[in-house]
Amino acid sequence: MAKIKQIETIKGYQGKSDSYKIHLVDGKVGYLDTSASDTIREGDDITYSVTKTGTGKNGPWEQWACKLTTGAALPQQELSEETSRPIANTVYDQMKCDLRVAVIKTLGVVAANGKIEPKEMVEYFNEFYPAVDLSIDVLRK
DSSP states (O other): OEEEEEEEEEEOGGGOEEEEEEEETTSOEEEEETTSSOOOOTTOEEEEEEEEEEEETTEEEEEEEEEESSOSOOOOOOOOTTTTSOHHHHHHHHHHHHHHHHHHHHHHHHHHTTSSOGGGHHHHHHHHHHHHHHHHHHHHO
16 A cells, blocks of 8 residues: 655646656655546555556656555645644534534424524524533533
């Protein structure tokens, strides 16, 4: 299994893309015929087999057939403070989410029973959820 670091499009006849130059994280480089493999992206884990070899003006080369091993890659992005928080905080965030859902469900029942207008649900939710979040923040400390 190998991870794709970079993919370069190689223009062929009449400027059409007919192959890719694949750079793997381990430093290996190969070429991929666009019609011979799964759709791959930078960051994907792949297995590959050599389908053809040769020597060109830049030295020896390999042509590969690639298959994804883990499905499509997620877009690469830098971790923000929000996504790199300790796991312990995510438990409290999940509790906040669960309680917000409960508030929404309760407001839905109240609106369905005619006690408030459906359009008022947003106003009530915006009043209740800060108190819900505060109660979870108190538990966190």
